[in-house]
Amino acid sequence: MAEGREFIIRNITIKADELARQWEKTRDPGIRDQWYQLVKTVSHYPEPREDSPPKRGRKKILGKSATR
Numbered sequence: 001m002a003e004g005r006e007f008i009i010r011n012i013t014i015k016a017d018e019l020a021r022q023w024e025k026t027r028d029p030g031i032r033d034q035w036y037q038l039v040k041t042v043s044h045y046p047e048p049r050e051d052s053p054p055k056r057g058r059k060k061i062l063g064k065s066a067t068r
Contacts, residue, residue, distance in 0.1 A: 009042060012039075019035040
């Protein structure tokens with residue numbers, strides 16, 4: 001999953017860099033708006049969470065025969 005996400009983020013970065021270069025040349029507000037919309041799409045691909053190990057709790061004691 002992370003490899004797919006990294007590929008998508010890389011493509012977005014390349015496109016955003018190109019839009020930034022175009023904006024620097026033209027100062028066209030439309031290009032700036034396209035850049036902002038493209039950057040917002042990154043939030044659709046959150047970073048993967050690492051699974052935490054299961055918690056070890058006390059064993060439940062069932063019934064009176066299990067008590068000491």
